[in-house]
Amino acid sequence: MKKVIFFLSIVFIALSSFTTLHKFYVSVTQIEYDEEQKSLQIISRIFIDDMEDVLRERYDESIELVSEKEPDRLDEYIFKYLSKKLLIIVNGEEVRFTFIGKEYENDLIICYLEVENIPSLEKIEVSNQVLMDFFEEQQNIIHVKKGKKRKSLILEKERDIGVLKFSK
DSSP, X not given: OHHHHHHHHHHHHHHHTTOOOOOOOEEEEEEEEXXXXXXXXXXXXXXXXXXXXXXXXXXXXXXXXXXXXXXXXXXXXXXXXXHHHEEEEETTEEEOOEEEEXXXXXXXXXXXXXXXXXXXXXXXXXXXXXXXTTOTTOEEEXXXXXXXXXXXXXXXXXXXXXXXXXXX
């Protein structure tokens, strides 16, 4: 019996040593080209606490996401921040997105953006610096879909721009 208790104690100690909380600094942005509507549909997923921290520092120290205390100007703050940190160039021409809205899912804020009047998507250049000036380890994953083709990028502080090409 002592051997079993000793063994279980060793296993418990070993497993509990790996439970140290490690914070991941990552966002995921999906960009889908809608050929019929000639637009880019963009969904960006960012951890709520990270977005809250950056919005507090940049715009309003009292911001609380997912609460009754959300300021009336919150969407404006989010759009302003994303406009400065997310740059998209389609076929060699910089495009501007509009902020459609946001929702919360578990510990994520999901932002919906759209770029209209995109006649074709042959080449897309994305610079995503969201949270990179806030967190040294930040990584921003970009998935771009055109029809059945899907391509991805992982952007980091020292490499925050990526280019993807799609043939007809």
